[in-house]
Amino acid sequence: MSEERYAIWGASGHARVLAALIALRGGTVVANFDNDPRASGIGGVPLYIGQAGFDQWLATATAPESICGLVAIGGHGGRDRLAIHAMFAGRGLRLAPLVHPRATVCATASLGAGTQILAHAVFATEARLGRACIVNHQASVDHECVLGDGVHVAPGATLCGCIVVGDNVLIGAGSVVLPRLSIGENALTGAGSVVTRDVPAGAQVVGNPAPNP
Ligand SMILES: CC(C)(COP(=O)(O)OP(=O)(O)OC[C@H]1O[C@@H](n2cnc3c(N)ncnc32)[C@H](O)[C@@H]1OP(=O)(O)O)[C@@H](O)C(=O)NCCC(=O)NCCS
The missing domain is CATH 3.40.50.20 (Rossmann fold)
Structure with missing residues (x-):
């Protein structure tokens, strides 16, 4: 404690x-x-x-x-999280990850400063997370995923293995992103979406499959 x-x-x-x-x-x-x-x-x-x-x-x-x-600041607020994070750092506050005792973070995973890993989230082997990110309740970030700064993986979302996620992305609640895809910075995947292809920077995708063919 x-x-x-x-x-x-x-x-x-x-x-x-x-x-x-x-x-x-x-x-x-x-x-x-x-x-x-x-x-x-x-x-x-x-x-x-x-x-x-x-x-x-x-x-x-x-x-x-x-x-x-x-x-x-949750939702698609990665930029705001990072700006306030930088202000905190500039004023001399400590910045450290906060991990719920009932989350699973593999010993070979790495967490950036100010990240929040909430209850029943899973952060798997060799996954890497940037600064000021949120891995929300019951979200799963699987092996070798690399997430940038200010990313929010919303409740119940699943990132399968080897996915690259750019800065300030929101992976919406319950989204599933298939293995080895990349999600460009500032993009958003809608709640419940099943992402089957790469998502360009700044795009907003919804549905199953997302983006639509
Ligand atoms: C995708 C999203 C950003 C769209 O928000 P919005 O621009 O306000 O869109 P609206 O609610 O006006 O809906 C526009 C249309 O898209 C549809 N839509 C909205 N979200 C959708 C989703 N996730 N999947 C499929 N369709 C969706 C709506 O039904 C509506 O369709 P219609 O025009 O046929 O009626 C939002 O619905 C969403 O999924 N956000 C993620 C929320 C989340 O997970 N937050 C984390 C909190 S911890």
Whole structure:
């Protein structure tokens, strides 16, 4: 069990998922940030609004270099996750992967800083994951997949082996991507899609097969 302290940017449902995981690991969320002043936040955790709120918190934080920064922005928000991740790094926060105790991460896999591996996800042998990625509940990233920065593999999605995924891609909930394909940066696979061919950068594909012949 860790006794780590965390600061989370984003005050939506994903933030509450991360807070529950941190509590399970014996850690504490010490601060929460969001750009929306109407955000509901994480129960009991002080909420600071925008960059000014973050800087105000940082000015009085105790040993901020020992606090882990996490970005709780899901969906197709890879660019935003990476930008806030870079801001955290620039302000001296720690950036480390957060792995649920009931996820499976193979010893030969590698995880980038600030990545989040949630409950019952599988990250298999020799798979590689960039910075600020999310492998969500019950998602599976199989052997030798290489994922860029800011990628989100949504709940229940399956990446078969040897797939290359570019930066800021969203693999939609329940998508299946067949082996050895490549998904270009900023692309999106719709929920439930079965991806049978390479997906170009920036494309959005849905259905079975996707892209359609
Ligand atoms: C593909 C997607 C981005 C399209 O969103 P959108 O642009 O708002 O599209 P709309 O909801 O307006 O739907 C447009 C059309 O596409 C269809 N469609 C939408 N998503 C689809 C999907 N995943 N598979 C098949 N068809 C889909 C709709 O039925 C609609 O068809 P119609 O024009 O015949 O009525 C979205 O539906 C999706 O799948 N997002 C992934 C969500 C996800 O997994 N998030 C992770 C959260 S943790």
